[in-house]
Amino acid sequence: MPFKHLTNTKLSENQVTDESLYINRRQLIKSALTVGLFASSSPVWALQFTRNNQYSANLALTDPEHALKYNNFYELGTDKSDPYRYADRLKTDGWTVEVTGECLKPQTFNMDDLYQFTQEERIYRFRCVEGWSMVVPWIGFPLAKLLKQVEPTSKAKYVEFVSIYDPKNLPGQEYRVLDWPYREGLRMDEAMHPLTLMATGIYGKELPNQNGAPIRLVVPWKYGFKSSKSIVQIRLVEKQPTSSWMAATPSEYGFYSNVNPNVAHPRWSQAKERPLGSFFRKPTLIFNGYADQVAQLYTGMDLKKYF
């Protein structure tokens, strides 16, 4: 019975207004499994985790059928259906994450090392820059815990994330749609923020490949592309890194990319979002609804200028 921890959890999600989107969690996970959405070569043991109720807002979860099959993961192709279709082209065995740069104890972690951190489940909102959104139960641990282990020096002002580069296997990397490998970055205080998660699982199981297996970043108050998938290297650096999207289109994708209904993307408005599975849009919240926890990081900053 791999889902023992899920029994007897009294849920608050059913208090939300949108009944059509609500399915109880056990059903959710069961349906996700039966449909075989987790087509990853996941290890034989089940991911052990506990639910962190502090981060389980009163939100209706997105149907995993959507969250696991509608993805942006350009390494596997630019169509939303490509990542799920070509999921098996992502090779994750023997995965390591190198944490290096301005720190006293640089270290390379394998997945067993990373599973040593207490894995917790958190329900987060997720908002894509394209204007769609979802609510997902991630499993993972705060990035801060990982960074503290390598003891960053005072020179570590920023953190850079580098994703997998494997053009032999990844169909999307045959083309220079973006400058591979995919790179992203955070300011040190953003990286150390308790909301910033290194995710190893979703919907009660290991991350399937299309969602960025075996380990990815989740920064819930920023647009989705900031949450790098399939990370192989984390670098502590002194200067602000240039992300892949910044390099591709600097006028449209900035370093901060905080979710903000008042700052339009040059080509479309960001005032509203369409939750996956619904026909109509709803208003987007400043910092994706996490303003009370993160707004102080940006005190005095002009969010239009630092978009």
Next chain:
Amino acid sequence: MNSLWRIVLLSLLCSIPALDLGWRFYHFDLGANPVETLQHTTGDWALYFLLATLSITPINNLLRPRWSNFLAMHLTRRVLGLSAFCYAVLHLLAYWFFDLELSLPLLVEDVLERPFILMGMLALILLIPLAMTSTAAWQRRLRQRWQSLHKLVYPITLLAIIHYVMLVKADLFQPLLMLLIFSVLMLLRNKSLLKNLSQR
């Protein structure tokens, strides 16, 4: 087979993508982002039909004269052009209804603020007179001018492709492929080039 039957049959063929969308809409089977599916699919088909409309003349010129009568090219082209118009209207409705809830001020604001929407809108507006004058009666009434009026389909298709190029995030493959096909179809309208091709 008389021409009415041809028109009916071809129209039915052309409406298959729309019927498929309707069927999937009814069964809640449009994927995670149903509105995006509606918008993208109708937009894609509007463009496919525009390019199909533009390929009639080159096909006619290359296959002449054996097949063109059999295929009743002028009728085929009319149905294809009207299909393009219908899909473009569906495309507008999918956007106006689901994104803007049929608000006219929001639509005007979007057209003025977002160049890619302006391009698409221009293409659609220019299609209206072509759709209205697509009948044989109008063709007779306008005579010479009908020809020049319907040459608007060239800039319309280009505007639609530009609209597509401008809305893509990073992967320009599809819209540029469309641009390539459009360019080839335009080149095949060049009489001297065609002469060289047929003399080979």
